[in-house]
Amino acid sequence: MQYINIAKAMEEIAITDMGAILADHIASSLSKKNRSQVEAINQALNFSFPLFRTRPINGNRILELRRAAMLISKTFETPSAPLPRGGRAPHESWDEQDLEVYIGQQKQAAERKPKPAGAPGPYLGASFWAYATEDERSTAITGYRESLELCTFGLLAATHATRAAVTGPSQMGIDIYADLVRIWFGSAPGTAEKVRDALHKTLSGLKTRYIRLGYGGKNVRAVGANTFKEAGFGDGGAKVGNISAIGNGIFAYAPSKSSGVTDQFVLGKLFFDSQHTTIGLTNQIVAIDDEEKMDVTRSGAVVHEATHMYAGTIDVPLSDAVYDSCGWEHPGVKDKRKLAYGAQRCLSLAKSTPTNAAQSALDNADTYRIFCELAKYHRQHAGAPVVIR
16 A cells, blocks of 8 residues: 555655655654554545636646645644634645745755654655555564564674683583574684674664665656655765665665765665565575575664664675685676675685684674574574584
């Protein structure tokens, strides 16, 4: 289900940089409402010209502006001067100029607000309200909530492994987690502690930051001659960029540090594809034997991106040592190196790259994702052995 009238209003608002900032405030407000409240707003935006009015030549334009103005009034509108007796609220006008003035004033007001208000946690960005289905919106929020649990499992495992590194092997449960750290990150002294610290930062960010989830699924489309713009709110204020559907092979991405945008993830087509995001330990073991195998949980995709954002990880380019261990031909001078995505590449990275190297498994986002997924499995299946073929 898509809220068609809300979507049309969002598209009208978010075609300029200032409009993108206003649209993000509106999206934040909608994300705090329950389904019945959002449906009521969507229904209120379903109107046509009154019968007592002659439809002007610019009638369609007036309807678009009035729909956008009505959405603003129900989700963001800043206080204004009292209306004269019998006067009509600006957003209820049928005059094109009045509506444009009102929308412009609200865009300016939105730009002065540093970021949407609210408790820490995720909210669905404007693109989700413009393009995503109800199922996709639900999937995004569920995936984020599950990422908190997944990251917690990883943090507990790393904490146990840190303890085992100090006290020595004693309990089978702790030994399993120590083995997981050794297999996926290496055995250098202090490795478990570094994994623990990285996951602690990641979980803290997921819990304490106000995070926008952007939509990059299959339903994204261009808006006429313009492109839908979406704002991300970092510590330095709003940064605006275009939103587009992410390629078929992408689960999610976080903007680069150079963009100046923080606290946002864009969820791609594969994130909403259940064939690629429902896995168990067996899939991970099989994936180790298949370079192209890339099974990811939705919560794992969020953890991967969150480690970029809050723990400073990267997608590590594979070294010649990793190429050699996998029996691959070295890339040419102008060729791009493979990145450490998926179980086989991450395992080879840990085996072939010292942890004190400039870029090791400790720096690699997908290694943390896999570690957390396997830590959860072992926590839920106490005593299950760590199996690596």
